[in-house]
Amino acid sequence: MTRFLHFIDSLSTWVGKSFAWLILVLTLGISYEVFVRYVLRAPTTWAFDFSYINYGALFLMAGAYTLSRNGHVRADVVYRLWSPRVQASMDLLLYVIFFLPAVASWMYAGLPYAVQSIGFREVSIFSPAGVPVFPLKTLIPVAGVLLLIQGVAEIIRCVLCIRLGHWPQRLHDVEETESIILQERKLQAGQGNPAQAGQKEV
Numbered sequence: 001m002t003r004f005l006h007f008i009d010s011l012s013t014w015v016g017k018s019f020a021w022l023i024l025v026l027t028l029g030i031s032y033e034v035f036v037r038y039v040l041r042a043p044t045t046w047a048f049d050f051s052y053i054n055y056g057a058l059f060l061m062a063g064a065y066t067l068s069r070n071g072h073v074r075a076d077v078v079y080r081l082w083s084p085r086v087q088a089s090m091d092l093l094l095y096v097i098f099f100l101p102a103v104a105s106w107m108y109a110g111l112p113y114a115v116q117s118i119g120f121r122e123v124s125i126f127s128p129a130g131v132p133v134f135p136l137k138t139l140i141p142v143a144g145v146l147l148l149i150q151g152v153a154e155i156i157r158c159v160l161c162i163r164l165g166h167w168p169q170r171l172h173d174v175e176e177t178e179s180i181i182l183q184e185r186k187l188q189a190g191q192g193n194p195a196q197a198g199q200k201e202v
Contacts, residue, residue, distance in 0.1 A: 026051060085162055117133070122134045
């Protein structure tokens with residue numbers, strides 16, 4: 001089960017980190033627009049569409065990644081005082097009542113919306129450049145599927161926590177623990193090597 005959960009986490013992480021490169025694309029695009037607008041006095045007709053399409057794609061595809069890292073904002077003033085079993089029970093209830101119906105509605109509404117947009121190759125109406133927006137709308141149901149998959153992993157985590165009494169490790173927790181162990185071993189190996197010790201003393 002742990003491998004299955006970590007596989008889903010790794011999928012969400014890969015997608016999230018892949019789309020994170022849009023930050024660089026967005027920065028370069030906006031920097032170019034600022035330069036040509038204020039230095040060359042020749043603003044582009046596509047910068048506005050370019051910025052909201054890239055930011056929208058980044059926002060959509062970061063949802064599952066953030067959920068896999070347990071990074072979504074929560075009001076944990078009382079939550080953090082509860083035992084892991086109570087936390088998991090509350091999370092499970094909220095996932096079933098709110099999360100799953102919301103994501104299902106998202107996918108149900110988003111799929112025909114995306115299909116229609118792809119069907120007539122929708123472009124932006126905000127500029128004469130005719131920037132295509134159907135790729136962004138295609139990401140709406142895709143993001144819903146990824147959120148649903150990650151949500152299933154979170155529900156399984158809740159069930160495991162209720163059964164075991166502690167939260168199962170997340171993928172990034174395992175990675176951080178492995179890094180700490182490797183660093184400690186390297187440090188111990190360095191201290192135990194007389195040649196290295198002599199070099200440090202010199």
